[in-house]
Amino acid sequence: MTDARLAWQAWRRLEPLHAMIYFTPEATERYKALGLDTWAGYFASRAAAFGPASPELVIATFYNxxxxxxxxxxxxxxxxTTPEKVIEARLDAAREALRRAGIHGIPALAETTALVRRAAERAGEHPQxxxxxAAHAALPWPDDPLLELWHAQTLLREFRGDGHVAALLxxxxxxLDALILHGAxxxxxxxxxxxxxGWPEEEWAAAEEGLRERGLLDGEELTEEGRTLRQRIEDRTDELAxxxxxxxxxxxxxxxxxxxxxxxxxxxxxxLLNFSAWGRSSG
Structure with a gap:
């Protein structure tokens, strides 16, 4: 059997390479050039693999x-703008940002990319x-070695993420419950x-109260039952990956x-992981 601990380490340690695309200014600048503000750029760029995705599709798949x-x-x-232009902008931003981080100069780039791509392609055998x-797996593989690695990790990230949503459901x-439990x-x-x-404070507070009634929160902290539930979800997510x-x-x-x-x-x-970008106005 595949070692779940090693699989988690391999994914988690490489995850910054994918996640930086949500925070780096290279992406924000390119989305702005297409007429998209910060939040429109985020939702459109991650959903563009679907085509012109509806808000309902994004609400369902992004989940929280x-x-x-x-x-x-x-x-x-x-x-x-169009999904095709957004995908192109996202890839261009990823390339520039990763070069800024010096990823192209790491000697193990080819070896790492080969291993990650094999895992991503195996994931493609399980799209159900x-x-x-599945939407991202249908996109063509980039020719650029930097983007090949980035795309492979993106696929593994979304593969794991879809499994996590299944575990939560x-x-x-x-x-919203998942966010609150994660924060706690x-x-x-x-x-x-x-x-x-973006949840309104009153909806956040109501959801917190619901979790207290379920015995998962005590004040704003996890109860033993809450910790057990979160661990069970994380363990199942690991298994599904x-x-x-x-x-x-x-x-x-x-x-x-x-x-x-x-x-x-x-x-x-x-x-590259500039979390303050999430606090900027989307206007």
Whole structure:
């Protein structure tokens, strides 16, 4: 069986390489040139693989964003640009940002890309129930070595994300509930989750009260039952991500987990994960 711990390490250590696209100014600038503000750029760029995605499709697949926030961005974004132009802008931004981080100069780039791509292509054999992943998997592979690695990690990220949504649904945890429980875990500041997901304070407070009634929260902290639920969801998410990494032998997976640390650290050290971008006005 695939080692779930090594698979998680391989994904988590490389995740900054994908995630930086949501924070780096290279992306914001290119979306602005297309007529998109910060939030329209985010929703349109991540959903563009679907084509001119409706707000309902994005609400369903992104899962934890306030619906009103999505509807302010879509479908209006498609009145000023096209999915094809947004995808091109996103790739161009990813290339420039990763070069700024020096990813192109890391000696292990080719070896790492080969391993990650094999995992991503194996994931492509399991698209059922994973709509966001499947849409991105249908896009052509980039020729640029930097973008090949970025695209591969993007596929693994969305593959895992779709599985996480399935785990949440199975446990009866809605998008807003998931945000609150995540904030209560202490892993991500609640203030960041509130700013970046757009839920009105009254809806957030009502959902918190509902979680208290379920015995999952005590005040703003997780109860033992809440911690158990979150761990069960995370464990199931890890399990659902394993089919991708079954493409690699144990030794290859261990090697990938070792290599990805270098790439993730380079992204972080270059300052590409600028979380303050989420606090900017979308006007």
């Amino acid at each position: 964003f306030c619906p009103a926030m999505v509807r302010r961005a879509l479908p209006a974004a498609w009145d000023v 129930g994973r709509p966001l992943f 199975t446990e009866g945890v809605g998008g 875990s202490g892993l991500t500041p609640t203030v960041f989750l509130k700013v970046s997901r 394993l089919p991708a990494y079954a493409a690699l032998s144990d030794d290859e997976l261990a090697r990938l987990a070792e290599l990805t640390r270098i790439f993730g650290r380079a992204v972080v050290d270059a300052g």
